[in-house]
Amino acid sequence: MHNCKSMISLGEYHTKEAKFYFRSLTMNDLVEAQQLIISHYSTREQIRTALNVPHAELIAVDKQRTKSNLEHKNASVGAFECASGRLVGVQMNALLMRTADGMEQKDDEEMIKVDAKFPWRTPVKRLMKKLCDENLFKLYKTDRLVRVYMLTVHEDFSRLGLAKQLIIKSETLAKHFGYNLIVAKPTSAYSKSIFINLKYTLEFSLNVQEYVDDVTGENPFKTMTHPHNVLTLYHRRLLD
Template identity: 30%
Template structure:
C-alpha cells in the first residue's frame, strides 16, 4: 500500500490485491454496497456479500482503489473500489463474463445488473470522453459516516484518475444522499431513477418497488477532468 495522506488520526492509502482480505471483511461488516437494493427484492444478504466481495477482489487488481485506516489500530474504516474502463468494458478484468455467471447462479442479480447498465447507458454521449475512470462502489464504517471520509475518497479518486491519464470520472450511486454529495463536488447527473416506479426493460416488472429512502433513488453521475 502507498500512503497518500494522513490527517485527524486517519490514513488514506492506495490499495492492491494484497488488501483483499481487509476489504472483503469490510464489505461483510459495514454493509454490502448493494444490500439495500437487494433487500428490496428479497435477496439473501450472504449472497449479496459474496457477489460484492468478488467484485472487490477483481477491482483491487488494478491498483487504483483507496482505503482509509485508523492510524492507531490500523483498522480499515472505509474503501473505494476504483477501475479504469475502456470502450465501455472494464480494462484488464472479466467482470462482464463473471456477472453473467452470477446472473445464472442468483436470480436477483439480473434485475440489479440491468438497472446498473440502464443507468450507465450513454453516460458519456456527446462528451468526447475516451478514457473514463469509475468509482465502482465503496463502504464506510457507520461510526465514521459524518467525518467526510467519503468526500475525501471521492476527491482523491479524481487525483488517481488524472495520474492514470483518464479524462473523466463516473459512478453509479444507490442513494439520494450519495447523489447529492457528488453533485456538490461538481458531478453532472447522467441518469436518475426513482425505484418506486422503475420498470425493468426486460421483464416489464417493477422489481424494486419496495426500496425505501434514501435508497429508492439511484443513478449515474460523471465529471470531466
C-alpha cells in the first residue's frame, strides 16, 4: 500500500494574518501532531463528551490513533505557519483498501488493544456503523478509498480558512497516490459545513437524538445538542 514515508509538499496559503505551507505528515511529525490533537480535539468532540469519558482516556486513544495512522495507512496533511514553522492544523487521512474477503480493513493490533482497554469505544463504533450499515467499499463500488477524520486547527488560527485548505490539500495528496474517492463522517457542525461548502455529496444522515443502540436498547448520546446531533456521511470522487 502507498504510504507517506517521505514529505510531499502541497503548496502555500496566505491570509492577512499569516502565511502557511502544507505538506504530508510523517512519523517525524508524530509528537507535534499528537499534541495539537490532544489540545484542540480530544476533549471537545460531542460524541465523547456525551459519554462523560475521562480526559486521560480520550488522550490515550487519540495518541494511539494518530500513531497508528502515521505508521500504517497514512496520507495525512499538516498546515504549518511559515514564520515559526510550527504545526497549526492537521487532517488525518487513512488510505484504505478492500481486504481479500471483500470486507473493510481492520484496525492494527495496537488499536485493537486500545479498544479492549477502553470499552466506551464500542458504543461509539456501533453509532458510526449505524450511520452507514453498508460496507463502504460495497456502497461505493471501489477497492480503495481515503477516509478522513480528526480535522483539527489550533484555536489561535481558527476562522482563517485552514480547515478548508486541509481538505483541499488532502484531495491533492489522495490523487497523488492514485485514490479517487474520499469519504468523511463529520461529527461537528463546523466540519460538516466545510464539506458542504466544498460540494461533497451527502450520502446518509443520522439524528443522534433518535438513535437506539441495537445492543443495549438505549441511547447513550441523547445529550448531544443541535447542531451537533446530526451525524453525516459525505463523499467525493476526485478523478471522474
